[in-house]
Amino acid sequence: MLACGNSICPTEITREIQHFISSTSPARVATNAGDGFVKSVGNPMGSAALVSELVAAELAVWFGLDVPPFAVVHQCDIEIIMRKNGHPMAPPLFFSSAVEGIPRDGTDVFLQRLRDKDCVSRLVVFDTWIRNWDRYYGGDANSDNLLYVQASVHKYDLVPIDHSNCFIGGNANFPDGAAPDGWIEDGGVYGKFPEFDDFITNDSVNAALTKLATLEREFVGEVVNSVPLAWDLGPSARTGLIDFICARATYVVDTLAQKLIDEPPFPGF
Template sequence: MKRPYVVEAKEILRQSTQGRTKPFIIRDANNDQYVVKGVNGVGQQSLVSELICSELARRCELPVAEYALMRFPTGLLDFSTEPRAGDLEGGMAFASKVAPHSQDLLFSLIGEVDEGTQQRLLLFDIWINNEDRCLSSQGGNVNLLWSAVSGLVVIDHNLAFDPINHTGNFENHVFSHQRERFADLEIRARHEAVLDAALNDWDMITDLIPLEWLYRDIDDETSEIQPTLAERFNLLVRLRDPSFWSLI
């Protein structure tokens, strides 16, 4: 089975001052730049969410940022001048490839995004319980990038599945105005089929997760981090229950 692309860090360029997670910008051995989150910085559960959602989003034909797993050569973190380089310790890090010539999606640019993509992303975020994509004329935390050349790039899913038993409020979602379109059963069926097909790959997706992200003690299968993979699957499988659409 194909594993996630693994890259080796070469140079820690800086730590971001934006966002709650304060990720690092790191150059890899091929001179590509990545936005990187480490186990010690954001926690195992966040990295599991990032990987699962990136894989699901790709299967749902959403323009999610390319990602890789990043490892660090001996000494790179120990001798870094970055005061919080220790945030990158704990095992493999999640690395999202930098989208060139992009900026945060502005409220004034929402209309540039294809309506089908708006609907799919709204539904996707409700499905994975990701409330962290808000934008209004007063601003927000949109976690979407926009480039006049390459269009929309979807990033940041570290808060998905959290909390696992809570129905989120998506009134402030950047594409909340698309909710009424799901009253059209043809539109609903089209998007539902794509999400359902993605969920069929669940076992394949979870097999990609590094073991050090899943357990507090990798020799003890009872020490799985919360929410567990089973709890995450149970959240997603509600898509197949007609009551799911009452959330839209």
């Protein structure tokens, strides 16, 4: 079962709360299912950003990451203007629930208090798989895209948000066909904030890669084919994206461990 609309399903946007002049010009809105953030077709980054959000969120849930509940909203009866380009938002909109959390601060204070410390390695494997350059890549950090959300008095959950810049790097559109080999065999490590190093272990990396190795093409196809037609992902682009996600998973499973962990010792040493 896909995760979109499964745990939250807003059907009515009642008012705009706040607008943001960032790359996709999102807005925080109130809905009949609670507050959240919406992004629309016609945003400055193009429809590829919406495709990336939806597909990455589905893959994240499958991979065991705590992304906020999300949905596609098919009706919006109020006018919401994207401040960055002056265009009105138009459904279907990508909706992500608002969660209260503390943005990444560069220390290990919250990492030490995670309920599940293995999620650190899982996030790095995930961001590398989907080529998410908008959290941490090449020394450039976007700390707003990683939240620590309080789960109990003393424990926190690691909650990644905003996946509008994944898969295709800085390109404006998904290719109408096969992805370049350079995307599939991109050897970079993504999402590995410096303070993560002490929390990346052999066991947690191997567990994440073992999970990734179970990825089935049928599931990926279901995810990609759930993208609304209005988001301009044509048949050839859909097939190319499915192929890319699966091939990229195989490449990451085969190559990433040696970049993240030391070789395990020989028995008896």
